Every structure is written in C-alpha cells, then in structure tokens.
Amino acid sequence: MPDTPRPTGTHDGPSVLVTGAAGNLGREVVDRLLAQGARVRRLVHRPTTGPRSAVESVVGDLTDPAVFRAALQGVDAVLLIWPLLDTDPAHHVVAELIAAAPRVVYVSSTAIDDGAARQSDPIVQVHVDMEVLLREAGLRPVVLRSDTMASNARGWGAQLRVGDLIAGPDMARTAVVDERDVADAAVTVLLAPDRTQLDPKTYLLTGPEVLDRGDQVARLGAALRRPLSFRPLPVDLARSRMLADGRPERLVEALLAASVRRPESHLITDHVERLTGTPAGTFARWAVDHAGGFRRESSDS
C-alpha cells in the first residue's frame, strides 16, 4: 500500500484531495487551494517535476483501491476528476469515499442532456453515469458541470510551433470556459464553510460567449498577431492522425464521437460569477494570457 504523506499547507485549514492533479484543471485547483491556506494532497498518475512536486502527493492509478485509499486518509474534501472512459473502476472509489466520508465535489460536463436516455457520446455518458453513481451511493456530491475548457487549445501547440494552420476534428459551438474560472469555482465549493448552503447542488460553468473552433483559433491568432486558420479534418483523417500521435484507440473513438455527435450548445450561465464573485473570462483573455506557450519554434530561439 502506498505511503500516505501529510497534506501540504500553511494553515490549519481544511484538508483537500485533488485527483487528476497534474492535469490542466487539477494544477490550477492545487495552486489556488495552497494560496488560500488549505492543506492539499495531490493524486497524480506519475511522478512530476516543477514547483508543484513539493506538494504532498500520492502517485499512482486512481483505479487502484490501495492508491485511492491512501490518498483519502485524513481529508475533509475531495475534488474528484474522473479522466477515464468507463465507470466500472469507480465502484471501489465510491466504496472508499463512503468509508472516508469527505465532502465530494465532482467535475462533470455541461454537455449532459438530463432528458436523454443515452448521452451523445461516451465522454458525456461517463459523466452522467458518475453523477448517478455518486448520488445513489448517498455521497451528496456538489457537481460542477463544466463546458469545454479553454485549456483544450493547448493541444494545438505542436501545430502552432511550426505553422499557422490548425487541422483537427471539428466540434460544435459551445460557451468555452476558462479552466481558471472552473478552478476558482471548485475552490469556493471545496472550502465553503457552511456545506448546507452548497451541498448537494449542480452548477453549470460556462464561458461568456458561444464559439466554434474557428472563432477560438481567430482569437488565438489575434493574441499571437498571426494569421491563424482552422481546417476541420474528415473523421478518417482525424482518426489516423490522432492514432499516429500515440493516443489510445478508445480515447480517439470517444473524441471522434464527440466531434460528430455532440450537439451545439447556446447555454450561457452566471454560475461562475455566483460562485466566485467574478464574471467568467473570455477565450480572448485566455489566449492573451497563454500566448507565450504557442510561439513559433523559430521565434523561440
């Protein structure tokens, strides 16, 4: 069984476990929790380097009961990021959560259609199945349904380092949300002093404007002062490129299903502002703040 380190933090505040803590959202949540004086433990898939590696961490697979049990010891709240494409391994996670009884905050998806018997694609189906599993187990989760996160654009980095064209699977228009806003919202809920005010609830976290891929690329181009363009790839070509990049076949098929079947959404909410006190930021702001990560290779030297 893995050693359980003491959660890192400066104050005697609540102790919070973040799963998926090395990912785009998890990193932002960890930074904010530390800044607020919470004691933080990360569950990370593999050892990490960099500033956050000093934070107490349990390294391992979320689906390994011993890993999750060790990560849960002594925590008051859990941000449950479930990056998997099935819920079978979640049954042991639920059992451990029942035993440890922390407050549970689950990161889900605004793409869920509450009226549908089956969801549009496997990624959304996993989220609805996880929500049901957590609720039916009596865990009374706070659910943060997130729209498509702006940080997905980091996946364009390799193409933008060598040219101005981004080619990839298309996605229907949606109100892309800055992952830093989702992180702020998550921290509000995780550290809420009065859990009866928040628990259990579902929040719908969106950005302020509905964008397609071309819109996002145009905003990124404005931030980089480059004439960027987006070319949607036919499914077969997108599949072969993603597989050639080394992505697992099951993930590729799930992403392609989302590309083809997920409907466009015009949902825009004020739930980010309700939780954080600040309106959701634009994708244009995200692009300006992250422009440095998309420089051309030639201009980096």
Ligand SMILES: NC(=O)c1ccc[n+]([C@@H]2O[C@H](COP(=O)([O-])OP(=O)(O)OC[C@H]3O[C@@H](n4cnc5c(N)ncnc54)[C@H](OP(=O)(O)O)[C@@H]3O)[C@@H](O)[C@H]2O)c1
């Ligand atoms: N991105 C979006 O647009 C979006 C929208 C709505 C909801 N969500 C939800 O929000 C979550 C966080 O999104 P994100 O963009 O931050 O994802 P991300 O950057 O892909 O981060 C996911 C993290 O989970 C880790 N992980 C994967 N499998 C694991 C396992 N078996 N055990 C332990 N750790 C594992 C990954 O580590 P490795 O890479 O080392 O495997 C990665 O660090 C997603 O998983 C999804 O459920 C995302």
